[in-house]
């Protein structure tokens with residue numbers, strides 16, 4: 001075993017895909033005899049899995065690397081930068097942070113055990129492209145949760161939204177064979193997992209490379225595994241979200257009535273400049289299908305404010321859209337140009353002050369919407385997937401079918417798993433509840 005006795009620490013920035021990648025990387029290193037620790041101060045190997053989607057995430061990484069400098073001098077740990085920033089900035093990272101030992105893009109993780117072993121000691125950047133799906137060796141994935149697991153089903157994106165760096169960091173769409181996904185799902189069921197979240201940057205375009213089976217068929221097959229009780233999937237592009245998919249969600253009893261459907265803007269002028277390939281009307285039609293098939297559906301979205309050319313009237317239309325949809329949650333950001341993207345060549349013409357004002361207005365109104373929606377739940381009985389002790393006092397934490405955080409008290413000690421609770425309160429971002437046990 002190449003890494004016998006070594007201790008490693010992983011810091012993850014970014015989305016569920018990155019969390020899932022970190023779990024796979026941890027599994028590869030554990031298989032080589034290393035052990036995972038909770039602090040970089042205790043480790044021989046420090047791995048930083050990065051996100052390049054927003055400028056802010058890159059800034060966070062640079063400041064994190066700056067803070068590690070002293071530790072490196074003191075400890076002599078090997079420091080590796082993984083993920084999308086590694087793919088995008090490669091040699092630049094090695095020259096800007098000379099104490100970095102490794103820069104490894106998302107398709108080269110199986111080479112990490114060798115690169116991190118003592119036999120390898122020169123600073124290296126490894127960011128080759130892969131056109132086909134690269135299946136990591138099947139190893140027991142070191143998952144953070146004992147009951148809820150991610151499975152990556154596709155990677156990359158062919159859409160080239162004008163603001164997005166993903167096609168340049170993850171490459172074009174690649175689909176994982178259905179057989180490998182089912183094998184992983186069965187292993188998870190045997191290990192006691194109750195919920196599976198299927199991941200992909202454009203998950204609705206999933207096609208099994210052999211049979212051509214799509215996402216609805218995949219969900220149907222996984223739903224046949226008895227032990228798996230809840231299924232979710234993300235991220236859905238509105239352009240690829242079909243009427244059939246909305247029906248499949250409603251008909252499959254294990255698919256949670258919850259969907260993240262990023263709209264990005266409520267204005268057709270902005271959507272067109274973003275190259276989103278749907279209009280406000282198309283989007284709202286899809287929301288209409290979902291609400292008519294599943295009146296209890298919980299919807300969330302992503303919104304960018306201050307995109308080049310966004311006028312006050314465009315922004316108003318976004319505000320009207322959130323009013324109409326009544327999202328359970330939104331992820332909202334100020335536009336920032338990302339390298340290699342088309343929009344980065346345009347004038348970033350919305351002044352920073354205006355971007356901030358729009359973001360504050362959007363977030364303030366959304367917070368009111370969420371508080372109001374959450375108040376209507378007080379007194380309801382809900383099924384929660386309990387994940388473990390909460391950071392807040394003596395409570396447990398979990399998620400309801402709507403994927404909202406629920407912190408709850410219980411009379412007895414609980415293991416992760418399903419539990420019935422009664423909602424007793426909550427604010428805009430989480431609910432409070434009491435378990436019946």
Ligand code: SF4
Pocket residue numbers: 157158159160161164165166167201202237
């Ligand atoms: S659909 Fe657009 S925003 Fe989403 S990953 Fe692809 S290019 Fe990026």
